[in-house]
Amino acid sequence: MKESNDYWKSNLEDEATKAIMDEYLLSLKLENKAERTIRNYRWFLERFFSICTLPLNQLTTNEVRKCFLHFTNGKKEKTVDAYLTALSSFLQFCLAEEYIENVIIKKRWRPKIPKSLPKYLSENEFARVKITTENSALRDRALMLFLFSSGCRSSEVSNLSIKDVNLEKRTAEVTGKGKKIRKVHFSEECALVLKDYIHTRICKESDPLFLSNSDQRIGPKSIYYITRKIGKKAGLNQSLHPHCCRHTFATNMLARGATIEFIADELGHSNLNTTRIYARILTEDMITSYQNIMG
Incomplete structure (x- = not known):
């Protein structure tokens, strides 16, 4: 090998x-x-x-x-x-x-591929998942909150160490595609739960931020398994996976008035057109809402 x-x-x-x-x-x-x-x-x-x-x-x-x-x-x-x-x-x-x-x-x-919109959680689905995480293990709750509030990829979260995270400023330095380092932000709730999770461990600054059940650095596959398990417990009709958390983050940010440029920086997109697809989601959602009301 x-x-x-x-x-x-x-x-x-x-x-x-x-x-x-x-x-x-x-x-x-x-x-x-x-x-x-x-x-x-x-x-x-x-x-x-x-x-x-x-x-x-x-x-x-x-x-x-x-x-x-x-x-x-x-x-x-x-x-x-x-x-x-x-x-x-x-x-x-x-x-x-x-x-x-x-x-x-x-x-x-080149085959013609229909442009599909990213799958994300509605407000109701998001609320159900958050309620489910409150009854989950502390690590899993911290992990889910970080995914939803930072928009990071599973590989980026897997590679994080404790030293990469600033709980007071609620920022983290992640290594994205092409080994590019960028700063991301996460919520106050996430910071509090992360702090509690870290305090349950005897650890050094160089240790992984999230550990697997065998006390090793958690891998992307394990992160996928945790999100999928929580999605099932929340009774979602669709499968919940780390990229769905990422799409939900971007859609929520845009709906709350964040600029495309800011969201692109948080997600690590080098091409703004990659980020603009989330604007299409909101536009199509508004059309659907109009049709539901007006017929």
Whole structure:
């Protein structure tokens, strides 16, 4: 099994393609792309080029298209789009480095994906979840309040240590995508519950903020499990997961008058268009309310 720090090295048998792919994956690492993204790209590219075995300089549009359709047969449109993004990124790198001479992937290959709105909790659902957390373990309550009032991703919460959190100022320094550090805020209620939770432990500043049941740093999967469990206890019709908490945070902030720019900073969005989708949620909610009243 490969060491963690070698996640950007491929396992291809063809040495020539492997060398180029390793160069490409290393370039992603040097650009501070998330490790998860690099691993996903590597996984797809390794499997694609185990099917498409022509040397890179002999690739044609027709051959790549045929192999790509074979590989993505039966896959959902979002999955096809993600695979196409990885393949397109790699082949653009090959073109820029002159490993290939022509553009291979065509824009028309991109599947049309209907724009879906982020799933978030209504005021009633949010209130039910908060009531449920009041009867939950102190760690779980602190965790849920932090997710809802900071808008952080589960991976960002998992990586937090006690030293990263200022309970008096109600701020935390989190490491987001591309290893970018940003400051987020959380509620007074969250600060009080966090303080109580930390006081139940014998810990150092360098210790993880949230611990698993085995007293290790809590992982994203465990955070997902906790949110899902609380959502079920609250009787939600939809599954509650960390990103739903994040969407609920953003929607609530916008509804209360926060600017798109402020919300983008809190969420760690580098592109404002990513944040503007929450404005669409409020607009569509208002249309629905109008239709319910006026018919």
